[in-house]
Amino acid sequence: MKERSPETVVVRENEIRLVRRPDSDRWQAHFKVEAIGKWIRKATGTADLDKAKALAEEQWFEAKVLAKAGHPVVSKKFKAVAEVVQRDLEIKVAADKTKRGSNNDYINSIKTYLIPFFGGYNVDRINQTVFTEFCEWRRVKVGRELSHSAQANHNAALNLVFDYAIERGYMTSLQKPVLKNTGEQGGRRPDFSAREIEVILEKLPAWVQEGRVGRTRNLRELLSVYVPFAAATGMRPGTEMEFLEWRHIEVHNLGEEPVLYAHIQKGKTVKKNKPMGAVLHRSCWLYLEKLRQMAPEFQDKTIYEVLEGKHEVRIFRARDGVQPVHLIAQFKQLLEDLNMLNCPTTGEERTLYSLRHFAITQMVAKGLTAEQIQSQVRTSATMIAKFYNHMKPLMNAAAFTGQNEAVGEDAVAQLLNNTPNDNLMHFAELSTGLNLALVMQNKPAFEELKEALEQASSAAAPN
Template sequence: MAKLGADTHVLLDGEVKVYKRPKSKRWQATFKIDEHWVRISTGKRDLEEAKTVAREQYLDYKFRAKHDLPVVTKRFEDVARLAIADMQRQLDAGAGRKVFKDYIKALNLYFIPFFGKTFITNVDHEKIQAFNAWRAEQIGREPKASTLNTHNSAMNKVYAEAVARGFITQGKVPILSNKGEGATRRPDFSLEDYRTMIRKLPHWIDKGKGGKSRDMRYLLRDYVLILANTGMRHGTEAQNLRWKHVTVFTENGLEYVELYLHGKTKPHEAIGRAGTIDYLKRIHSRTDAIKDIDFYDMLKQKLDLPVFCLPDGTVTEHLRQTFKAFLKDAGLLKCPKTGQDRTLYSLRHTYATFALVNDGMDVHALAKQMGTSIGMIERHYSHLTPRMKKDMFTGKRYELSAEEYAEQKAKENGRV
């Protein structure tokens, strides 16, 4: 609390003090509510008017305390800036989630411009409805469900900060809804197109120029195969993957590779399909810094070096463009089912589709493997249900002998 001057005026039996700061023409007031010192500006130059404001404010704060409202109030922008600063500190320290960047962007682009001067305690249902309409105008359309999820999470970060600092009670936090348009079906590769892609990649590499251009194509082939055989996220999880995150182990005479992935969501482990180890070995054999170390000895050293890199160890940010160029050359860019261009992220959706349809993996196991929720799997891949149950629908399971059925499933499950 500021030191009070000699001209301090005491009100309400000493509960409220009205005073002026040095060089200020307007009166200030201070009082204590539930162990919190509150200091306000009355905004008045006239002493009697200032006393009236001070009394009203004191009684208003007493009312807040009596009805379990926060004693200290802050404007939305103030609290949002605190939340942003906290998320940015975590990102700078390498501990923050990648999605924090999206939260910060949403707060700066939409929430702060709209709610900025509103007190955090005054954001009610009516104001949120007005915000929803304003945001749709700014975007030019109704936001999709995925966008709303990100925005709601950003807003929740602000309110978590406000609750932690005592600016608002948990019971007064507004409930945010998500009535956005459901996600559209995502482009992936059919088994036939996937096989075509893998078959054409070696020839496409040979057609490339030497040097870095050829190195990019070699890296792309193994990057594509690893994403398609693990369900790993392009960009976030792949970018963060280091050799120290790769573990190879043997059980019952079979060799497995486990990857520790972290990026958009909380960290999780994923098991690579057969062949993943071979693709990792190829990258290892091309990386100058480690190629002379035995692959398994190198893994035991738990090196903090990026897996997806060029021979000189540099990490490229141009695999997306290289992949698009390859798909155009191979005639595979456009997904015939969705009409959308395929991207590196399509390999994650391809993994999920193959796992559900060809491998018969249940959604619980797939959600764990891909580091996502069961709800997300059900929302985005519910269209696969007829194909997943095709044997039941057609009765083929009962028309074939056990040996014939097993042979058919083995063929269906084959993946290049």
């Protein structure tokens, strides 16, 4: 058995002891509470051994009563508990290496709202009344009622702190207040019409050349591909597109044409080491070819050779190889220059993320079901129905027409690529200056044309 320190005095064997550290004259009480299965430490505030013994007995008995009644034995300030939770979240963010996502939102909530208000409270004293006061304080601080989504982030972060406090015995589950959410549910998101996308792409070549220095022009050139790619795929600008590498794009032979398939590595809903996938519209062949032409290391390769090479190189890089860092600001500048910053329907400012909403709207219009779209854009069918209910008749078109609701790659690829009046290929040709071979666009039409030409040639040949 380990020898006790000379500065340790046993008051009750295996239950209470007094410990005096070398740098202090005062005794500290250590006592065990069986109901919670752990040793508790509390200061006695005295150097007198007899007084310290009496205080230790008193503290031990009080702790036993509290534990038996289901109350926390140790009281902790909210700030101390929240900072532990915050550090744990920061470690997770550093390991995941993402700039956005739930954990980042929780960290911001703890720093900006929770600690400033709850910091001085004992965590077990935060009841329903205190939480209601917090809601009012937050409304005054911001000057308005926060959205339902923002309040949900605050509540989730607060629950993380409470759960940790319960786990450590600082409070009980019965003391956890009900966290209400009074924010308005999100409505329609600011997006673009097909004509607005066309106007943007028509103006982009001149806007790129207006860049005053080479670095700005390179960034704008990249943006001229980044914008229509986001509009065609519905990928989240930022993490999903930023971390996309050439090795993450595959060519699948689905039906009668090669189909591009992307493995999304990072993003809001992508879990670590569990990438999610998306079928890419055929127009993306032109965007990838343009990006290949911009990459100095791929000048002597074809697009197929680049894709087969599985290169661990980011797809979206400027011509000088630099990873973009100011695309958001540049896109806002472009919209301001075109007087298109505010969405005419919602009145809200449009961002790169609005291109994702355009893409999802186009998928709905093409007849994809919410179930097909949810795996394609990594958003639940419930959220799609909620934010795109202005297109409800089109969302129900599949059911009205008896369309097969299969959710496989073949079904999604067929609907994405073989829809009449599809303007995405026009956008790709407009923004890249490239053309896709007819056999890649519509193989049945190509075969029909080929057969007609062969028949015409045979008929014209001399006997």
